[in-house]
Amino acid sequence: MIVFAASDKGGTGRSVTSANLAYQRxxxxxxxxxxxxxxxxxxxxxxxxxxDMQRGIENGGLHSYLEGTAPEPARIDVWRRTExxxxxxxxxxxxxxVLLPGDASGGEFVTDQDSVHRCxxxxxxxNAEFDLxxxxxxxxxxxxxxxxxxxxxxxxxxxxxxxxxxxxxWTRQHVIAAAGLVFAERGLLEGGAERGHDKDALRSVIRxxxxxxxxxxxxxxxxxxxxxxxxxxxxDEKLRRLAAELGVGDxxxxxxxxxxxxxxxxxxxxxxxxxxxxxxxxxxxxDAMEAIARRLTEDTHWGQP
Numbered sequence: 008m009i010v011f012a013a014s015d016k017g018g019t020g021r022s023v024t025s026a027n028l029a030y031q032r033x034x035x036x037x038x039x040x041x042x043x044x045x046x047x048x049x050x051x052x053x054x055x056x057x058x059d060m061q062r063g064i065e066n067g068g069l070h071s072y073l074e075g076t077a078p079e080p081a082r083i084d085v086w087r088r089t090e091x092x093x094x095x096x097x098x099x100x101x102x103x104x105v106l107l108p109g110d111a112s113g114g115e116f117v118t119d120q121d122s123v124h125r126c127x128x129x130x131x132x133x134n135a136e137f138d139l140x141x142x143x144x145x146x147x148x149x150x151x152x153x154x155x156x157x158x159x160x161x162x163x164x165x166x167x168x169x170x171x172x173x174x175x176x177w178t179r180q181h182v183i184a185a186a187g188l189v190f191a192e193r194g195l196l197e198g199g200a201e202r203g204h205d206k207d208a209l210r211s212v213i214r215x216x217x218x219x220x221x222x223x224x225x226x227x228x229x230x231x232x233x234x235x236x237x238x239x240x241x242x243d244e245k246l247r248r249l250a251a252e253l254g255v256g257d258x259x260x261x262x263x264x265x266x267x268x269x270x271x272x273x274x275x276x277x278x279x280x281x282x283x284x285x286x287x288x289x290x291x292x293x294d295a296m297e298a299i300a301r302r303l304t305e306d307t308h309w310g311q312p
Contacts (some may be wrong), residue, residue, distance in 0.1 A: 009130060009140045009169040010303055013195065016181060017048075017146045020218030023274040024264055024296070025056040029141045030094075031162060032278050033104035035086055037138040037229025040105045041085075042129075043069060044151040046116065054274055056091035063111040065190050070113030072129070073122045073154075080107050080129070093278045102138065115124040117144060118154040126158040134167050139304070148193060155183035156195075156307060160203035171195065171213040171308065172261060177220040177246060186253035189213060208310075211310060212263035215301060221266045225291075262299035267292040291296035 011027040022045060027095075033039045043051040048065035049070075064081050071077035083106040085096040118126075133140045145151045159169050173195075175185035187197045195213065200206045221228065223239045231239070250256040269275060269288045277296055281288035302308040 008138070008165060008304055009134065009142060009146055009159075009164075011169065011171045011173060012174065013144045013152060013171060013226065014146050014174040014190065015148075015184035017173070019174040019176055019181065020264065021050060021146070022143050023054050024174060024216065024218055024299075025141055025143050025172075026051060027275070027276055027296045028300040028303065029104065029139070030278075032139050032141075032303070033102045034098055035300070036102050037142065038103040038105075040103075040133055040137045042107045042140060043109045044069065044155070045145045046149070046151055047107060047114055047145050049091055049113060051110070051143060052108050055083075055085050055093070056089045056275070057085065057106065057108075057220070058088075058090050060108060060111065060148060063109040063113060065111050065135075066306050068108050068113065070110035070189060072117065073118070073125050074116065076122060093277065093280045094276070100230045105137070107162070115150055116235045121193065123157050123161075124155055125130055127161060127163050130158065130167070131163060133255070137219055142156065148188065148198070149232045153198060156199045156204065157202045169212065170303065171209075172216055172303070173213060173255075174216050174218055175255070177217050177243075177263075178272050179249065182246060182250050182253065182255060184188055185252075186214060186255050200207070201268055202204055207240035212310065215255045216261050217263045217268045219271065220263050220306075221290075225265065226304065227266065227268075259275070261302050262295060264295045264299070265289065265291050 012021050014021040026041060029039045029041045041051060043049045050061060067077045067081045068078045072080035083107050085104040085236040086094060089095055145216050158164060173185050173189060175181040187194060196206050197212055199209045203281050223236055267289060282290050283295050
């Protein structure tokens, strides 16, 4: 299965949440590959704590492969290369966790038919090798999005199950932006239809994830005055109504990640050690990541039998 991670804005938590989802699926025993198609900011290695490539790899990354200057993209075995002390002790029963990084010197680039063909070939080979392919796309209506929409519309990938997860923060601007990315003119649905996708079928495989959602009942907000608490409850309800009106409401919600200081400041993987041993992360955050990771492949959360 291929899962494409998209967002209309930067700062939605798309990349750090996607990396956590990949980590959780590998912990569960799946062979997982994280494909960094965030061409403008290929910083996935930083989330996985892979040294010496905080903004991508120096040579032979995904930019080089898609542009035809490298025969194969570089592969990073996260369990072996990470400096994260927990990840370096590969858990018993864990599957493979592989990162395909972008080039450090890369950036957004116009894709052509040759790039699309290389993308198709890469996804086909990865699908034969891994249980889950998680593709992190550049924010907005990007060349990366156009490329994968065209690639997945072709007959070669029609038999491969693919799904889309759109990330947004729980603010008015982000809710509006997420709806626009999917439903607006030149958005995901229209762009997919132009490239040969059935619009209704494509819409059925799109779900939303709300990131950095404040919970007024959390201890994080215990200092709130009665007036602030009442305002948060009122505005949360307004956001829920807005999301429902724009088509990104609870009926298409895959999950919610609570506001988490670690993710806000460091953008890292949340492990059980951070929750239980050092107690620097909240259990609710780990539970949310585990739930969303599980739901990626559970048909009941996608309106399928």
